[in-house]
Amino acid sequence: MKRSYRKILRNRKARIERRLAKKNWCDQEQPMMRGTNIQYEMSEKAQAQGCGGIGAIHLMAQRLGLVKEIDRSIELLKVHLPYHESDHVLNVAYNILAGGQRLEDMELRRQDECFLNGLGAQRTPDPTTAGDFTRRFGEEDILKLQEAINRTRRAVWDKQPKGFLEEAFVDVDGTIAQTYGECKGGMAMSYKGIWGYAPLVVSLANTKEVLYVVNRPGNATSNYQSVGWIDKALDLVGRVAEQVTIRGDTDFTYSEHLDRWDQAGRKFILGMDAHPKVVKLAEELPKSAWKTLERLPQYEIRSEPRTKRENVKEPIVVQMGYKNLKLVAEEVAEIEYRPGKCSQSYRLIIVRKNISVQKGEQVLFDEIRHFFYITNRLDLTAEAVVSLANDRCDQENVIEQLKNGVNAMRMPVDDLLSNGAYMVMAALAWNLKAWYALLVPDREKGLELLRMEFRRFLHAIILIPAQVVRTGRRILYRLLGYNGWLGHFFATWERLRAMNTG
Numbered sequence: 001m002k003r004s005y006r007k008i009l010r011n012r013k014a015r016i017e018r019r020l021a022k023k024n025w026c027d028q029e030q031p032m033m034r035g036t037n038i039q040y041e042m043s044e045k046a047q048a049q050g051c052g053g054i055g056a057i058h059l060m061a062q063r064l065g066l067v068k069e070i071d072r073s074i075e076l077l078k079v080h081l082p083y084h085e086s087d088h089v090l091n092v093a094y095n096i097l098a099g100g101q102r103l104e105d106m107e108l109r110r111q112d113e114c115f116l117n118g119l120g121a122q123r124t125p126d127p128t129t130a131g132d133f134t135r136r137f138g139e140e141d142i143l144k145l146q147e148a149i150n151r152t153r154r155a156v157w158d159k160q161p162k163g164f165l166e167e168a169f170v171d172v173d174g175t176i177a178q179t180y181g182e183c184k185g186g187m188a189m190s191y192k193g194i195w196g197y198a199p200l201v202v203s204l205a206n207t208k209e210v211l212y213v214v215n216r217p218g219n220a221t222s223n224y225q226s227v228g229w230i231d232k233a234l235d236l237v238g239r240v241a242e243q244v245t246i247r248g249d250t251d252f253t254y255s256e257h258l259d260r261w262d263q264a265g266r267k268f269i270l271g272m273d274a275h276p277k278v279v280k281l282a283e284e285l286p287k288s289a290w291k292t293l294e295r296l297p298q299y300e301i302r303s304e305p306r307t308k309r310e311n312v313k314e315p316i317v318v319q320m321g322y323k324n325l326k327l328v329a330e331e332v333a334e335i336e337y338r339p340g341k342c343s344q345s346y347r348l349i350i351v352r353k354n355i356s357v358q359k360g361e362q363v364l365f366d367e368i369r370h371f372f373y374i375t376n377r378l379d380l381t382a383e384a385v386v387s388l389a390n391d392r393c394d395q396e397n398v399i400e401q402l403k404n405g406v407n408a409m410r411m412p413v414d415d416l417l418s419n420g421a422y423m424v425m426a427a428l429a430w431n432l433k434a435w436y437a438l439l440v441p442d443r444e445k446g447l448e449l450l451r452m453e454f455r456r457f458l459h460a461i462i463l464i465p466a467q468v469v470r471t472g473r474r475i476l477y478r479l480l481g482y483n484g485w486l487g488h489f490f491a492t493w494e495r496l497r498a499m500n501t502g
Helices: 003-020 054-063 066-073 085-097 103-110 113-118 127-134 139-158 227-238 255-263 276-283 313-320 382-405 416-438 443-451 454-462 486-498
Strands: 167-174 195-197 200-204 209-214 243-248 267-272 323-337 346-359 362-375 466-471 474-479
Touching: 003 486, 054 066, 054 085, 054 113, 054 416, 054 454, 054 486, 066 085, 066 139, 085 103, 085 127, 085 416, 103 113, 103 127, 113 466, 113 474, 127 416, 139 209, 139 227, 139 416, 167 227, 167 382, 200 227, 200 382, 209 227, 209 382, 209 416, 227 243, 243 382, 255 267, 267 382, 276 323, 276 346, 276 362, 313 323, 323 362, 323 382, 346 382, 362 382, 382 416, 382 454, 416 443, 416 454, 443 454
Parallel strands: 167 243, 243 267
Antiparallel strands: 167 200, 200 209, 267 362, 323 346, 346 362, 466 474
């Protein structure tokens, strides 16, 4: 980073710190926001845009070889008049990264001369053209696009420090994407009575990257046609990680595939239904087999523990006389168990919960519930297996970000396949966020970006006001705003510039 940049950043930081410093204020006669004589005028020459960070993302896509990989992998256009396949794919992702939430927001981008100049583009596809592009995809084309993205993903992983994926966790789950349209091809009603689609999401828990996302009819079960996609994810991650563990809920305990995964060296921690056979085994265990389940701490407290906040719901539930389930105790045990379609036994971890069923102030009865987890991980304690199984719930946050952060599951186009293609292109915006975070030189700050919600990431890295100046062979982004991430932004930009083009 140039010395002048460091000086500018120091000065801006000092100015904002002075404005926000603690001060003993006296009673103010006027509101703090007291601007009145506000006027507007048009600049004749100088132009600026609100998403100055988009240039760094595009530079990253070029340096990693994503643009070339997409154009090599999918051929949906007979002639390029004037766009290539990569233009369409990145147009969807960049629209989302620039703050857009719908296809129609692309029109704002293509009407912004400064935005176009920043990408070195004369024009970008309009919303109608973008929708038409999604309709050109078949199942094989969607797979080819995902594999092109995954080949680029490996280039990011190759640049990580040693031990980056020493132990990788591949999470899999299905979700429901509601649509209010009546003419969307391939949609159906889910078990919840919701019309729409049932996407399958396979993600890498370590980095929160989406490895595969597959659109399915709304009446598809959570595990419908998921084995093939799980295998693809295992092959992808297995080329880099020393050990890969599959995690999923009870729907993904494929007993006919457990032996195959185990023989291939793949690990698994999967939920198992509490069917009568295993419940009977749990009930027959002697008292000595059970021990109190000590929940492992979710994080390390670096300062003093916070005072626990008052439970607001509990008094209302008691006062209104609602049925109330209160956890009294948790115990854990384990046995060897061989599922019916397996040729060998695996560890079956059993969690027994003693739940007090209450109504108002009255205790009705105690209820015992059993939860089962099957695994071939021999290196973990029973408590650690339970903890890792519960950690899979973090994938719900990834799915939530895909739904309401990236809006990848808005289903804005025609049918099952076209909406599936749009999901893949929109999910690329989420993956670009993860890749950028992984390439931040400061590992601690990179991990902070990796954990960020999508909208906060946009405001920290992308939505920075910038003037775009085209001079000679350069496209110069002159940043006009300031936030605390700009130092790391410039450090990452310099790292991206130093990378060889893929």
